[in-house]
Amino acid sequence: MAxxxxxxxxxxxxxxxxxxxxxxxxxxxxxxxxxGPSGCGKTTTLRMVAGFEVPSSGQIILEGADITDKSPNQxxxxxxxxxxxxxPNMTVSQNIGFGLRIRKEPESAVKERIAExxxxxxxxxxxxxxxxxxxxxxxxxxxxARALANHPQVLLLDEPLSALDAKIRVSLRSEIRAIQKKLxxxxxxxTHDQEEALSISxxxxxxxxxxxxxxxxxxxxxxxxxTAFVANxxxxxNTAEAEMVDPAKGIIKMDGxxxxxxxxxxxxxxxDKVSIAIRPERFSFxxxxxxxxxxxxxxxxxxxxxxxxxxxxxxxNTKFNMDTFNNPFLELPKIGDKSQVTCSRxxxxxxx
Amino acid sequence: xxxxxxxxxxxxxxxxxxxxxxLYFVLPLYATFDFSLRIERDKIGLLAYQKAFADPGFLQxxxxxxxxxxxxxxxxxxxxxxxxxxxRLRLPEARRVVEYVTTLAxxxxxxxxxxxxxxxxxxxxxxxxxxxxxxxxxLNSPVGTNFIVVMGYTVLALPLMxxxxxxxxxxxxxxxxxxxxxxxxxxxxxxxxxxxxPNLRASILSGALLTFAIVVGEVTxxxxxxxxxxxxxxxxxxxxKAYEPxxxxxxxxxxxxxxxxxxxxxxxGRAQAAGAH
Amino acid sequence: xxxxxxxxxxxxxxxGGAGKWLGVLPxxxxxxxxxxxxxxxxxxxxxxxxxxxxxxxxxAALFQNQTIVSSYLLSIEISAVTALAGGIFGFxxxxxxxxxxxxxxxxxxxxxxxxVASNFAGVPLAFAFVATLGRTGFITAILKNIFGVNxxxxxxxxxxxxxxxxxxxxxxxxxxxxxxxxxxxxLKNEWREAAExxxxxxxxxxxxxALPILLPSILGTMFLLFAxxxxxxxxxxxxTGGSLPLITIQLRAQISGDVLHNPSLGYAMAMxxxxxxxxxTTGYIWxxxxxxxxxx
Numbered sequence: 001m002a003x004x005x006x007x008x009x010x011x012x013x014x015x016x017x018x019x020x021x022x023x024x025x026x027x028x029x030x031x032x033x034x035x036g037p038s039g040c041g042k043t044t045t046l047r048m049v050a051g052f053e054v055p056s057s058g059q060i061i062l063e064g065a066d067i068t069d070k071s072p073n074q075x076x077x078x079x080x081x082x083x084x085x086x087x088p089n090m091t092v093s094q095n096i097g098f099g100l101r102i103r104k105e106p107e108s109a110v111k112e113r114i115a116e117x118x119x120x121x122x123x124x125x126x127x128x129x130x131x132x133x134x135x136x137x138x139x140x141x142x143x144x145a146r147a148l149a150n151h152p153q154v155l156l157l158d159e160p161l162s163a164l165d166a167k168i169r170v171s172l173r174s175e176i177r178a179i180q181k182k183l184x185x186x187x188x189x190x191t192h193d194q195e196e197a198l199s200i201s202x203x204x205x206x207x208x209x210x211x212x213x214x215x216x217x218x219x220x221x222x223x224x225x226x227t228a229f230v231a232n233x234x235x236x237x238n239t240a241e242a243e244m245v246d247p248a249k250g251i252i253k254m255d256g257x258x259x260x261x262x263x264x265x266x267x268x269x270x271x272d273k274v275s276i277a278i279r280p281e282r283f284s285f286x287x288x289x290x291x292x293x294x295x296x297x298x299x300x301x302x303x304x305x306x307x308x309x310x311x312x313x314x315x316x317n318t319k320f321n322m323d324t325f326n327n328p329f330l331e332l333p334k335i336g337d338k339s340q341v342t343c344s345r346x347x348x349x350x351x352x
Numbered sequence: 353x354x355x356x357x358x359x360x361x362x363x364x365x366x367x368x369x370x371x372x373x374x375l376y377f378v379l380p381l382y383a384t385f386d387f388s389l390r391i392e393r394d395k396i397g398l399l400a401y402q403k404a405f406a407d408p409g410f411l412q413x414x415x416x417x418x419x420x421x422x423x424x425x426x427x428x429x430x431x432x433x434x435x436x437x438x439x440r441l442r443l444p445e446a447r448r449v450v451e452y453v454t455t456l457a458x459x460x461x462x463x464x465x466x467x468x469x470x471x472x473x474x475x476x477x478x479x480x481x482x483x484x485x486x487x488x489x490x491l492n493s494p495v496g497t498n499f500i501v502v503m504g505y506t507v508l509a510l511p512l513m514x515x516x517x518x519x520x521x522x523x524x525x526x527x528x529x530x531x532x533x534x535x536x537x538x539x540x541x542x543x544x545x546x547x548x549x550p551n552l553r554a555s556i557l558s559g560a561l562l563t564f565a566i567v568v569g570e571v572t573x574x575x576x577x578x579x580x581x582x583x584x585x586x587x588x589x590x591x592x593k594a595y596e597p598x599x600x601x602x603x604x605x606x607x608x609x610x611x612x613x614x615x616x617x618x619x620x621g622r623a624q625a626a627g628a629h
Numbered sequence: 630x631x632x633x634x635x636x637x638x639x640x641x642x643x644x645g646g647a648g649k650w651l652g653v654l655p656x657x658x659x660x661x662x663x664x665x666x667x668x669x670x671x672x673x674x675x676x677x678x679x680x681x682x683x684x685x686x687x688x689a690a691l692f693q694n695q696t697i698v699s700s701y702l703l704s705i706e707i708s709a710v711t712a713l714a715g716g717i718f719g720f721x722x723x724x725x726x727x728x729x730x731x732x733x734x735x736x737x738x739x740x741x742x743x744x745v746a747s748n749f750a751g752v753p754l755a756f757a758f759v760a761t762l763g764r765t766g767f768i769t770a771i772l773k774n775i776f777g778v779n780x781x782x783x784x785x786x787x788x789x790x791x792x793x794x795x796x797x798x799x800x801x802x803x804x805x806x807x808x809x810x811x812x813x814x815x816l817k818n819e820w821r822e823a824a825e826x827x828x829x830x831x832x833x834x835x836x837x838x839a840l841p842i843l844l845p846s847i848l849g850t851m852f853l854l855f856a857x858x859x860x861x862x863x864x865x866x867x868x869t870g871g872s873l874p875l876i877t878i879q880l881r882a883q884i885s886g887d888v889l890h891n892p893s894l895g896y897a898m899a900m901x902x903x904x905x906x907x908x909x910t911t912g913y914i915w916x917x918x919x920x921x922x923x924x925x
Binding site for chain 2: 649650652653655656657659660662663664665666667668670671674718721722724725726729730731735737739740741742744745746748749750751752753754755756757758760761766767768798799802806856859860861862863866867877880881884895899902903906907910914
Binding site: 050086143147 | 817823826830
């Protein structure tokens with residue numbers, strides 16, 4: 001049986017259905033991200049696991065025990081908030097030791113655990129500082145330590161990095177992942193930043209308008225998106241309108257240009273209008289190596305993005321972005337040149 | 353939801369205190385209103401109000417206090433608005449000092465204030481350290497006395513007026529507004545009259561109404577300086593009449609309520625207190 | 630636009646430097662003439678004897694005069710009592726409409742009424758309480774006719790310490806509400822949730838987190854309430870007519886030359902009052918700035 005199981009969870013506020021029929025089984029030690037735009041229900045679902053919201057229907061089972069109706073202070077889950085939520089009237093040590101002291105653990109055990117946590121987050125020297133004396137990143141690490149000190153069964157993180165500077169965000173997310181792996185603790189991480197989710201999760205749940213659109217590993221979500229929303233939300237994407245020519249062979253025509261796709265959507269018929277999507281990095285120049293699809297194009301624009309060079313090409317009447325790695329010795333075509341680009345059959349996604 | 357869950361969530365504790373608060377507020381007001389209606393035995397009527405408003409003493413003192421209130425408001429605004437503006441724009445160092453002054457006005461109770469005013473202005477005005485007399489004591493003439501009284505009222509109202517205007521200036525960020533206006537080519541007059549003042553309407557109104565409440569309710573300085581103000585009249589009335597003072601008290605409550613209501617509306621909920629006097 | 634300081638030499642100021650202080654001159658002139666000088670006059674005069682020499686005799690006389698000492702004590706007592714009671718009552722009221730979860734319209738009504746009540750002090754308030762708890766007052770009558778309790782027979786008297794305290798409460802607790810409501814608003818929800826998440830009950834959250842955070846604000850405001858009550862004159866005089874010898878009433882009598890026939894004593898009394906007010910107000914300001922460290 002799964003370590004943490006959410007079955008048929010729904011949540012309604014008045015007439016608004018915020019979470020609909022959410023199902024997920026999480027294994028022990030897994031790091032799962034809830035990824036989606038604002039208002040998709042990811043935070044509400046997390047808060048239901050924490051106990052701050054009560055599901056309108058459904059069950060939450062943790063290690064075999066039904067915790068759906070338990071109040072937040074009786075669950076053994078640790079929560080990290082976006083705004084850190086450190087108690088301003090207590091020092092770092094006192095914050096970390098709060099949960100243990102509430103449980104009336106013996107003082108020696110508390111002190112030991114605090115020291116353990118402080119070394120885990122590398123803030124031993126700041127033990128007696130107050131939150132207002134710490135930076136955002138440091139405060140969030142203390143919040144992490146405070147939640148972990150209690151030996152929680154699950155760690156819940158509600159957009160913990162959103163309030164931090166870009167650089168701190170990147171280093172802190174690796175640190176969080178490293179600590180999670182080291183302790184083998186189960187974690188649910190809520191974010192709207194797809195790069196965050198992709199880089200540290202074992203699995204991702206992409207959510208939209210209260211529903212789970214797709215559940216899978218980062219690799220699966222990125223390369224094999226199941227719906228138009230997932231394809232658009234995760235990574236950059238070229239999309240275009242096309243017409244189905246031969247459903248069995250996966251042949252479509254976009255602006256008169258013929259594409260062959262290895263991905264098929266059920267129930268397509270000849271003449272149906274479909275959306276196709278191709279990731280920019282799946283295109284390359286036909287002069288290098290020819291793959292299944294070879295199409296004529298005109299060079300529209302070239303943008304230097306640092307490690308990536310983005311070349312905008314016009315295929316038929318539609319503009320496509322092609323990403324290629326930067327290479328100082330690369331000979332790039334000029335704007336207005338006619339050229340040929342190629343991509344594999346698997347690269348052409350057909351979205352319903 | 354289970355009953356216990358509902359019980360935990362329903363704000364019964366809050367409701368209890370709120371009810372207590374409502375009772376404490378409302379009962380004295382109701383009592384006053386009820387009492388004011390009973391001037392005629394066995395009959396409920398507004399006769400007490402009629403008699404109170406018809407009394408020439410009432411009209412005299414009420415008008416007097418109102419006029420002085422308006423003057424006080426103007427003096428207060430003329431003092432506070434430019435100063436507050438200047439501090440925000442040019443002289444942030446003065447902020448501390450100005451705030452000390454307004455705190456001082458809070459620290460000195462009205463009665464000490466009145467005492468001080470009498471001490472200083474009850475004597476003839478001399479050039480300091482000489483015996484050259486410029487004028488007779490200001491308090492010897494009605495004009496002089498009224499002048500000192502208005503100054504006293506202004507001091508009493510100063511902390512509130514300043515806080516009101518200052519908050520308003522901070523909210524509309526006068527610095528940015530001024531710089532934007534200047535970059536668009538506006539001169540100082542246009543900036544102040546067309547941009548700053550209209551945006552301060554709520555704060556000005558708020559400060560004005562608070563000052564009004566203070567002046568009309570002021571007894572201490574008014575009685576020390578012996579001016580025909582409304583509240584001393586009300587007190588005197590209470591010495592030999594019962595129903596009319598109650599009527600006037602209730603009427604003044606309504607007046608204050610209207611003023612505070614207006615303040616609430618224009619400031620969107622920012623409320624201020626004048627404190628006791 | 631990059632942050633640039635407003636150049637002092639822009640537009641009309643050819644004076645720059647010291648000339649900047651010209652703009653605040655009217656304000657300071659007013660303050661000196663009508664606030665600082667009159668107060669200073671009294672303070673200085675408290676240290677002068679009949680011939681204009683420095684003396685501490687006036688202040689000493691304060692402590693020797695039993696009437697005056699007991700007046701101070703009485704004023705301090707009533708201020709402390711109404712500050713504490715008003716503070717507690719006001720706190721729970723502010724709590725009820727913020728964290729306590731009562732609907733928003735109730736909150737705006739409470740704020741409006743608090744603003745009204747705290748401005749209602751003085752003569753009308755005294756009359757209102759006479760109409761409520763006086764011998765023929767509304768509540769007195771209800772208690773007698775419906776509950777059979779005659780409070781005046783049991784020794785209650787509106788024109789007493791208790792009666793005046795109850796009257797003072799009318800403007801004390803609203804002031805607490807007006808100041809505490811925003812303070813309670815700044816108690817972040819996440820603190821409570823974090824505490825709950827770590828296993829704390831509601832009581833433990835309040836005891837370990839919320840009250841310690843709010844304490845500077847609560848205490849500070851009580852200091853303000855104390856000063857508010859200590860300096861009040863009109864309400865007391867209108868209600869008790871001078872029978873309760875508060876220090877403000879004593880001072881008023883002194884100004885009229887009624888009782889003590891000793892102007893120096895009056896100056897000393899005023900000085901004592903200002904010192905007490907200053908201590909209380911300083912306490913308020915200091916504690917407020919402490920609370921802002923955590924709440925803002």
